[in-house]
Amino acid sequence: MKIATFNINGIKARLPRLIExxxxxxxxxxCLQELKTSDETFPEADIRAAGYGAIWHGQKGFNGVAILAxxxxxxxxxxxxxxxxxxxxxRYLEADVNGITIASIYLPNGNPVPGPKFDYKxxxxxxxxxxxxxxxxxxxxxVLAGDYNVIPTDHKDDVFSPTAMAADALTKxxxxxxxxxxxxxxxxxxxxxxxxxxxxxxxxxxxxxxxPRDAGFRIDHLLLSPLAADRLVDxxxxxxxRGREKASDHAPTWITLK
DNA sequence: ATGCCGAACTTCGTTCGA
Numbered sequence: 240m241k242i243a244t245f246n247i248n249g250i251k252a253r254l255p256r257l258i259e260x261x262x263x264x265x266x267x268x269x270c271l272q273e274l275k276t277s278d279e280t281f282p283e284a285d286i287r288a289a290g291y292g293a294i295w296h297g298q299k300g301f302n303g304v305a306i307l308a309x310x311x312x313x314x315x316x317x318x319x320x321x322x323x324x325x326x327x328x329x330r331y332l333e334a335d336v337n338g339i340t341i342a343s344i345y346l347p348n349g350n351p352v353p354g355p356k357f358d359y360k361x362x363x364x365x366x367x368x369x370x371x372x373x374x375x376x377x378x379x380x381x382v383l384a385g386d387y388n389v390i391p392t393d394h395k396d397d398v399f400s401p402t403a404m405a406a407d408a409l410t411k412x413x414x415x416x417x418x419x420x421x422x423x424x425x426x427x428x429x430x431x432x433x434x435x436x437x438x439x440x441x442x443x444x445x446x447x448x449x450x451p452r453d454a455g456f457r458i459d460h461l462l463l464s465p466l467a468a469d470r471l472v473d474x475x476x477x478x479x480x481r482g483r484e485k486a487s488d489h490a491p492t493w494i495t496l497k
Numbered sequence: 498a499t500g501c502c503g504a505a506c507t508t509c510g511t512t513c514g515a
Contacts, residue, residue: 248514249504273514275505300505301513348515388515409515444515445502458515488503488515 240496241265242341243477244384244459246272246442246489250303253487254282260480260491261289267309268336270343270384271295274303274329281305298329304343304385308336316340320370324362331367339467339496340374344385349408357408360388364417368424374464375424380496381464383426386489389418390456391428396438398456409458426462429494433474441476442489450481459492470496 243266247253250271261269269291274281278297286293292312295305296319306313313334320331330345346367349360374381390409393401404410422428430439440455449455463471477491 252504273504275513300507348513350515404515407515442515446515447501449502456515 240267240337240339241493242268242270242339242382242384242461242496243491243493244270244272244343244386244461245491246345246386246459246487248273248487248489249275250282251276251280252485254285256480256483256485256487258285258289260477261291261307264477264491264493265309266493268313268341269307270341271305271307272303272343272345272386273301274298274305275301276303294332294334296329296332298327302329302345304329304332304345306332306334306336306341306343311336313341320363320366322366324359324366330363338380340377340379340381342381342383342385344383344387346386346388348388349411349414352406352408352411357411360408361413361417364414364421368417368421371421371426372424375426378466379464380466380470382467382494383462385460386458387418387460388458389414390458391415391418391431396436399440399454404456409456422462425465427468427471429461429463429468429471429474430457430476430492432468433471433494439476440478440490441492443481445488459489461492461494463494467496472497
């Protein structure tokens with residue numbers, strides 16, 4: 240079973256790229272972020288024609304998350320976090336697919352630092368931590384997939400330049416500590432578990448030639464509960480999709496479970 | 498210190514992203 244997460248940066252602008260990726264890589268589940276479209280304008284028919292059932296939590300202009308399942312309909316469990324600091328933001332969707340609980344997460348960016356957006360990021364992460372604790376305690380196979388907007392370490396395999404990113408909300412100690420507080424509940428960072436060493440960038444900025452000079456970093460993560468981690472077979476980043484025409488600034492990131 | 502690039506609405510500039 241292949242489960243992927245993909246920040247598509249606008250599902251309307253990216254629809255041909257999305258369908259192409261679904262057809263070429265055939266994920267069983269695809270968690271999408273940054274739909275940038277309202278519930279009413281989600282391209283359900285195109286997704287269904289590609290062979291996927293879908294649920295989505297849209298928002299006009301920005302944010303927005305979805306869960307797609309090949310040949311079946313995800314069974315929705317929750318939209319939005321409990322006690323979401325700003326329920327107007329569509330950033331969390333949770334469903335069951337084939338016995339696995341799967342969340343599609345679009346964690347706030349948090350820039351500039353300091354400021355209200357950074358405060359919002361940390362508040363949101365605290366609510367995610369509380370909700371994740373409940374999921375963990377359920378002892379189900381759970382996959383928390385999405386764009387966490389946190390670069391876990393300063394290692395060159397996680398970030399092209401710690402110096403260039405030092406003032407950014409993605410690397411601030413408070414962001415990393417909040418991420419660790421979740422992971423240390425007992426979750427497995429699937430990409431790093433499968434590849435303890437080696438570059439695993441998932442994002443390259445559109446600006447300043449970041450893609451051609453490979454100036455990327457790792458912010459898209461799949462966290463696995465113990466019952467999911469026990470089934471982990473492989474994990475990777477579909478890096479070549481970042482180099483295609485009209486690409487998202489993120490690359491699809493995936494795991495396979497037995 | 499700032500903009501770079503790209504998408505979408507607030508629509509020929511502004512806001513947001515990371």
